[in-house]
Amino acid sequence: MTTGGNFDLSQLRRFPDVEAANLFAVDATDRLLLDEAEPRLPQARPGSVVLVNDHYGALTLGAAARYQLADLRVHQDPLSGELALAGNAQRLGLTGRHRQLPLDAELFDAAEVVLIQAPKSIDALRETTELIARHADPGVTVYLGGRVKHLSLSMNEVLRASFGDVKAGLARQKSRVITAREPRQDATGSSFPRREHLSEADLWVCAHGGAFAGTKLDLGTRQLLALLDRMAPGISAGATAVDLGCGTGILAAALAKARPELQVIATDESAAAVASARATMLANEVADRVSVRREDAMSGLADASADLIVCNPPFHVGATVNPAVAHKLFRAAGRVLRPGGQLWVVYNSHLDHRGSLERFIGSTRQAHRDPKFTVTVSVRR
Numbered sequence: 001m002t003t004g005g006n007f008d009l010s011q012l013r014r015f016p017d018v019e020a021a022n023l024f025a026v027d028a029t030d031r032l033l034l035d036e037a038e039p040r041l042p043q044a045r046p047g048s049v050v051l052v053n054d055h056y057g058a059l060t061l062g063a064a065a066r067y068q069l070a071d072l073r074v075h076q077d078p079l080s081g082e083l084a085l086a087g088n089a090q091r092l093g094l095t096g097r098h099r100q101l102p103l104d105a106e107l108f109d110a111a112e113v114v115l116i117q118a119p120k121s122i123d124a125l126r127e128t129t130e131l132i133a134r135h136a137d138p139g140v141t142v143y144l145g146g147r148v149k150h151l152s153l154s155m156n157e158v159l160r161a162s163f164g165d166v167k168a169g170l171a172r173q174k175s176r177v178i179t180a181r182e183p184r185q186d187a188t189g190s191s192f193p194r195r196e197h198l199s200e201a202d203l204w205v206c207a208h209g210g211a212f213a214g215t216k217l218d219l220g221t222r223q224l225l226a227l228l229d230r231m232a233p234g235i236s237a238g239a240t241a242v243d244l245g246c247g248t249g250i251l252a253a254a255l256a257k258a259r260p261e262l263q264v265i266a267t268d269e270s271a272a273a274v275a276s277a278r279a280t281m282l283a284n285e286v287a288d289r290v291s292v293r294r295e296d297a298m299s300g301l302a303d304a305s306a307d308l309i310v311c312n313p314p315f316h317v318g319a320t321v322n323p324a325v326a327h328k329l330f331r332a333a334g335r336v337l338r339p340g341g342q343l344w345v346v347y348n349s350h351l352d353h354r355g356s357l358e359r360f361i362g363s364t365r366q367a368h369r370d371p372k373f374t375v376t377v378s379v380r381r
Contacts, residue, residue, distance in 0.1 A: 007092075009026040009058050009061075011088075011091075012026050012056055012084075013025055013056070013084065013088060014056050015084060016083050016296060017056070025084070026058040028173035028175040029145040029146055030055075030058035031058075031062075031173075032172050032175045032177055033059060033143055033145040034066065036143055036145070037113060037141075037143050040112070040113045040141050041066075041067045041069065044069070044113045045112060046070060047071040047073070048111055048113065049063060049112070049115075050114045050115070051063070051073070051074045051098075051114075052074075052075050052107075053075075053076065053116055054074060054081070054085065054117060055076075055081055055117060056085060056088065057089065059117070060072055060074050060085060060098050061089060061092060061094050064098065069097070070096070070097045071097075071098075073098070073101055073107055073111070074101070075107050077270050077271050077272050079271075080296050082100055102275075103128065103131065103210075105131065108136045111137060112136075113140070114141070114142045117145060117146065118144055118147075118151060118155065119209075121210060121214075122152075122154050122158060123214060124209040125159075126158050127192045127208060128209070129142070129159060129163070130190045132162065132183065133162035133163065133183035134183075134188065134189040141179060141180075142159075142179065143179055144177065144178045144179075145175060145176070145177045145178075147176075148174050148175065151168075159180045162180075162183060164182035165181040166178065192207075193207055193208045193275070193276060193279050194207050194214065194215050195279075200217070200222075201225055203257070203280075203284055204283035205250060206248065206279035206282075207276045208272040208276045209272065210272030211247060211248050211270070211273050212247050213248070214248075218247075218312070220346040221247070221251060223346045223368060223373050223375050224251055224310055224312060225254055227344065227367060227368065228255060231310070231344055235308060236261075238261070239263065239307040239308070240262070240264075240305060241259075241263070241265070241308040241309070242266075242298065242301070243255070243264065243310055243311075244298060244309050244311040244329060245313060246267060246268045246274075246277050246292070247273050247276070248273065248276040248277055248280050249277030249278075249280040249281060249290070250280070251266075252264050252265075252277065252292075253280055253281060253286055256289045265290070265293060265306075266290055266291070266292045267293045267294075268294065269295065269296045270294075271294060274292055274293070278292045297332040303336065304335075304337065304338045306337055306338065306341055307337075307342075308341060309336065309341070309343045311329055312345075313329050313345065313347065314326070326351075326353060326356070327356055327360070330357055334360040334361050334362075338380065341379070342380075343378045344376070345357065345378070346373055346375045347373070348373065349369060349370070349371060349372060354376065357378045361381070362380050362381030363378065363379050363381070364377070365377055
């Protein structure tokens with residue numbers, strides 16, 4: 001077992017997430033958070049330490065090994081992060097020291113110490129801090145860490161809305177930790193999910209804080225939405241359509257409403273996206289015809305089981321432009337599509353995905369192109 005001072009964070013891996021020479025499983029913010037929380041972590045009651053957005057397990061396993069902590073409560077939005085943490089714990093002999101929970105009241109109930117890797121969106125931070133202020137121990141200390149360039153003044157304002165004492169620490173290796181204490185007594189709990197009517201698609205959209213684009217229609221999804229009636233027109237009743245990387249579920253809900261003969265699956269690795277998509281299906285009264293699943297690249301779907309897949313893939317890995325995630329999704333689509341099935345993809349026009357799509361799927365043609373976006377349709381060979 002790896003314990004105490006001989007625990008080396010550099011042993012951690014990102015797998016099954018994308019791995020590359022310039023992508024790391026631990027960063028300066030992880031190390032700074034563990035150091036800043038050192039006055040509180042050894043004294044915390046068993047089960048009262050919470051880790052949020054722990055990318056690949058550095059915070060959880062660092063706290064477990066350095067301070068001999070167990071019953072750590074953890075929430076990681078991407079499923080790949082959960083799997084990476086589990087794999088790292090297994091390899092380092094630190095299994096059984098943490099448990100995964102949804103982002104809800106149970107995660108923060110009576111928590112005394114909370115470590116957070118700063119999320120990308122303000123709303124994700126707002127949902128988290130609202131829950132902490134309402135459900136944590138009154139003496140809770142919250143440590144929010146991130147790269148200096150990503151810690152905005154708006155994050156301070158979000159923290160001050162839920163806590164009476166908010167202080168920024170000194171920067172180290174381009175990272176900083178903001179400490180929050182004294183949860184406000186008038187905290188009423190979470191204001192999420194948010195709900196908004198999308199008039200151009202006649203859909204209700206529901207979004208938790210960490211869902212990409214929130215309750216808005218992002219520009220890439222708008223391109224696919226406009227082409228729904230041209231997708232796989234000859235497929236029969238009962239055919240399966242998949243919204244891959246579904247986000248808030250706009251495309252899945254639109255498919256279910258416009259083409260009720262289809263069996264629709266919405267899948268995403270993000271917990272916030274899946275919770276949002278389920279709420280979106282309920283709001284549009286199609287929950288009985290859309291199965292929403294949290295999976296890593298359709299890992300739970302059988303080979304050759306889908307007739308149509310729609311996808312608006314990310315083109316960043318963290319802050320780095322990297323095609324690896326898109327390629328992972330294209331490869332998965334090639335596995336899940338039946339011969340003759342179609343993959344419709346939207347991507348930024350400056351990206352060159354055509355060759356990858358032909359390699360992983362089959363014959364690919366352009367369905368739409370403008371200066372910003374390209375939509376292609378690939379037919380499974």
